[in-house]
Amino acid sequence: MLKVEGIHVYYGLSHILFEVSLEVHPGEVVCLLGRNGAGKSTTMRGIMGLNPPRQGKVLFEDQDLSGKKPFEIARLGLGYVPDDRRVFADLTVAENLDIVEGVSKRKPQWTRDRLFEFFPPLAPIAHRKAGLLSGGEQQMLTIARALMTNPKLLLLDEPTEGLAPLVVKTLEEQISSLKEAGLTVLLAEQNQKMALRLSDRAYVIDNGSIRYHGTIQELRENDEVRRKYLLV
Numbered sequence: 001m002l003k004v005e006g007i008h009v010y011y012g013l014s015h016i017l018f019e020v021s022l023e024v025h026p027g028e029v030v031c032l033l034g035r036n037g038a039g040k041s042t043t044m045r046g047i048m049g050l051n052p053p054r055q056g057k058v059l060f061e062d063q064d065l066s067g068k069k070p071f072e073i074a075r076l077g078l079g080y081v082p083d084d085r086r087v088f089a090d091l092t093v094a095e096n097l098d099i100v101e102g103v104s105k106r107k108p109q110w111t112r113d114r115l116f117e118f119f120p121p122l123a124p125i126a127h128r129k130a131g132l133l134s135g136g137e138q139q140m141l142t143i144a145r146a147l148m149t150n151p152k153l154l155l156l157d158e159p160t161e162g163l164a165p166l167v168v169k170t171l172e173e174q175i176s177s178l179k180e181a182g183l184t185v186l187l188a189e190q191n192q193k194m195a196l197r198l199s200d201r202a203y204v205i206d207n208g209s210i211r212y213h214g215t216i217q218e219l220r221e222n223d224e225v226r227r228k229y230l231l232v
């Protein structure tokens with residue numbers, strides 16, 4: 001579904017990603033693991049065309065994304081939840097969802113009501129201003145908002161960062177239900193426990209290069225890679 005082929009991404013003159021390649025197949029949850037500063041967010045930004053690769057390319061359902069604008073890439077069916085958890089603070093929870101309704105031309109799979117069923121904590125606070133929500137609630141809302149655009153593939157950038165353990169557990173269950181509902185996910189995480197439980201396969205990134213990829217089982221058995229690139 002998604003094929004990243006040897007991309008190099010820069011911020012200005014700083015060369016950040018080196019020859020990064022990865023693949024996500026339909027129905028998979030694939031995690032991109034790495035320490036802080038490893039290049040996870042930059043990979044996501046490269047895929048979404050926010051920092052377009054200077055070399056290499058990204059294919060989505062065999063379509064080359066080179067030269068496409070972020071909104072065009074989103075319209076093809078890539079949902080993106082950045083790491084900043086930004087909501088429209090002055091809008092209510094329901095309005096945050098309504099505002100993106102119909103952004104995609106595909107047949108809607110997700111409606112506001114279905115999302116409230118999927119994220120039960122959001123239902124009773126539908127009319128509260130989003131700026132007043134807890135961090136966990138805001139994270140659920142940003143994921144729900146991305147789903148309103150009916151993505152085929154969802155890019156989730158460190159959804160659990162800085163959240164309390166109980167909230168992390170809830171989010172983990174919700175992401176797991178999304179997978180069961182057929183959503184394909186690329187998940188960037190530092191939290192390997194959660195990521196390994198949720199994912200089918202893993203890529204490990206360090207210093208802007210992919211150092212390892214394999215199944216979750218293989219990664220669990222590979223202490224060397226986990227010690228070298230993941231444990232802080």
Ligand SMILES: Nc1ncnc2c1ncn2[C@@H]1O[C@H](COP(=O)(O)OP(=O)(O)O)[C@@H](O)[C@H]1O
Nearest residue numbers: 011014016034035036037038039040041042043
């Ligand atoms: N806007 C930016 N300008 C310059 N360098 C940046 C910018 N954002 C991130 N970087 C650098 O790019 C590298 C990768 O960052 P990032 O992709 O955010 O890592 P991660 O998401 O894995 O924590 C880091 O060295 C970081 O300092």
Ligand SMILES: [Mg+2]
Nearest residue numbers: 040041083158
């Ligand atoms: Mg990041």
